[in-house]
Amino acid sequence: MTSYLKTTPTADGFFGDYGGAMLPPPLEPHFKEIREAYATISKSVDFIAELRQIRKHYQGRPTPVSYLKNLSKLCGGAQIYAKREDLNHTGAHKLNHCMAEGLLAKFMGKTKLMAETGAGQHGVALATAAAYFGMECEIHMGEIDIAKEAPNVTRMKLLGAKVVPVGFGGRSLKEAVDSCFQSYIAQADHALFAIGSVVGPHPFPMMVRNFQHVVGVEARDQFLEMTGELPDMVAACVGGGSNAMGIFSGFIDDDVSLYGVEPLGTSSNLGDHAATISFGADGDIHGFRTLVLTDENGEPAPVHTVASGLDYPGVGPEHAHLHKTGRVNYTTADDKEALKAFYALSRHEGIIPALESAHAVAFAMREAGNNPGKSILINLSGRGDKDIDYVTETYGYGEDL
């Protein structure tokens, strides 16, 4: 690991001013158990060997880096490359940390994996891990999301997961987190709450980053092998921030510019976007300190983006820290730019990206012209099969964008 990764976060989970663990007292012993188990397995030869073999023979790693020659030509200026996390089993980077969390649960002697899900992507990835390890799986999901994301609900059920509908409050992601925490408190002796991004109380932001680190390590080697150099710029979309930390962590000690792309939704007015770093303020959410988008009462604000996987009013504490230190530049792409990028990558490269990942594609398309002779590597965090019905029913084939 690089020197940055060895020294960040601190032993109690702080990335500068951000992170930590604010837990309800009944969960404290269980998080202590998770911290200790992770400290043990991260140095265990058996754990590392089994994770490597899962990645290679089940997930399909390493995923390639592709040179996007047609898109580069179309945009003019910089050369654009993509790390192909869309080619992971289940179609996104989320399986990188879900399989590792499943393996951690197995080493801890747990028999059940639990999580919340918004659009269902994390639920599907975790249900996949549970099926692989022969564990029970319980996924909490808001009733509104259940109605919107029927195919992912079907997938989770086929994979053997129990989907718990959440019918209180806004009946969406935030309530699903609250509901899952409640249920977990009663089952924490035999279950692991597998958080879906680099968020939540310590050790999850560090642990999920380290499980995603493989993306950056592979991408760095592959890019060097392809071009003989490191990329000038590396970009990724930021929701909670796990795919971005995965690729950034491979380049964090290098002289490479890093860009996190947040969703600007339909406008910069509160409620119309989910650009937490760009518009948020210091605050606490779900047991850790970070930047948060809040309403006039100090409660997490409603957020909007066309990419439901980026729909979170907080962000991983490490991103809040890397923003403050200036090591990563944070910028935005709005719904329309993301949709244009979705159509462009599909038509010109034969790759249908997830709407989340399309935000990173939009960044590369916008910046290519400003950076002639440079190279931009984006993390293509997932494939867009899940989005094609919504996109074409709402925007046709993009003629009017």
Ligand SMILES: *Cc1c(COP(=O)(O)O)cnc(C)c1O
């Ligand atoms: C969930 C998801 C994201 C957002 O999560 P991060 O933790 O910010 O990476 C991005 N892309 C895809 C394809 C996703 O499924």
